[in-house]
Amino acid sequence: MSTTYEMDNIEKKRIFDVALTIMEEVGYDNLSIRKICEDADISIGKFYRYFQSKQEILSFFYKQLESNFRNSFDDQFRALDIKDQLIDFYAWFTGYISSFGFDFVINFFNNQNPLLNTHVYNNEIINITDELLVNAIQNGYKLPEGTTVRNISYDICVIVKGIIFDWCVRHGEFDIKQYSKELLGKCIEGIIYA
Numbered sequence: 001m002s003t004t005y006e007m008d009n010i011e012k013k014r015i016f017d018v019a020l021t022i023m024e025e026v027g028y029d030n031l032s033i034r035k036i037c038e039d040a041d042i043s044i045g046k047f048y049r050y051f052q053s054k055q056e057i058l059s060f061f062y063k064q065l066e067s068n069f070r071n072s073f074d075d076q077f078r079a080l081d082i083k084d085q086l087i088d089f090y091a092w093f094t095g096y097i098s099s100f101g102f103d104f105v106i107n108f109f110n111n112q113n114p115l116l117n118t119h120v121y122n123n124e125i126i127n128i129t130d131e132l133l134v135n136a137i138q139n140g141y142k143l144p145e146g147t148t149v150r151n152i153s154y155d156i157c158v159i160v161k162g163i164i165f166d167w168c169v170r171h172g173e174f175d176i177k178q179y180s181k182e183l184l185g186k187c188i189e190g191i192i193y194a
Contacts, residue, residue, distance in 0.1 A: 012050045015040050016060045020100060028054075028107040058108040059115055061100065065124045068096065082136035083192065087184045089128060090160050095177035097164070102172045109164050118157050125160075129153040133192070141192045152191055159187055 018040040023031050031054055037047050051057050072092060080088060097105055109116065118126050133149045143152055163183060167176045 008050070012060060013064070015042065015047065015050060016057055019054070019057045020104065023103055024101055028058075028103045055107075055113070058104065059113070061097075061108075062115055062123060065093075065096075069093070069124075069128060082132065082139055082141055083188045086129070086132050086136075086156070086188055086192075087181055089132060090156070090184050091177045091181040093125065094160065094163060094167075094180040098167070098172065098176050102168075105164065105172075106168045109161070109168065116161065118154055125157055126150075126153050129156055136192050141194055143192060155191070156184070156187070159184065 015036065019031060019036050022035055022039060026035075033044065033047055033054055036054070036057075037044050040047075051060070069089070069092065073088075077085065077088060097108070100108075115123055130149050130153050133143070133152055137143070137149070143149070160180065163176065163180050167174065167179075
């Protein structure tokens with residue numbers, strides 16, 4: 001039997017999916033709460049029970065991120081070298097976010113979104129990166145002297161946000177997943193070492 005929490009998450013996911021479908025058709029600027037409610041067949045009150053704004057709908061995907069990541073990778077991922085795990089995680093992440101469409105990405109990754117301030121908001125990206133780096137250290141890798149796992153996690157997140165920003169500025173004209181893999185491959189070499 002499903003709990004209220006699980007049922008609420010199912011309903012939030014349904015509303016999120018409806019909003020994404022509408023956004024693909026009309027763009028984020030023309031996305032209205034009224035239209036979301038109409039297409040999702042819910043009242044405006046029910047919408048506000050789950051989300052405070054249309055910006056918060058975009059943030060919902062962050063809450064789903066960790067379980068989607070953990071469900072996406074199997075024993076093959078865990079068998080990779082630690083550096084490759086970090087690179088593949090961020091390649092997966094950039095592919096995952098770009099799968100929501102260009103309009104979603106440019107509206108989520110903006111300076112008004114507090115979730116992107118990793119120095120204030122402890123998000124799942126930082127948590128997963130920390131976990132992978134701790135695992136690397138436990139397996140004999142070292143960090144540059146004077147740095148911490150959290151410092152390295154922040155640095156990697158800044159690099160990836162830069163990749164995402166460049167992808168947005170260039171209107172999604174390159175394969176963000178492949179580019180992430182190539183650039184992070186070069187960067188990780190200088191961040192952790194055996």
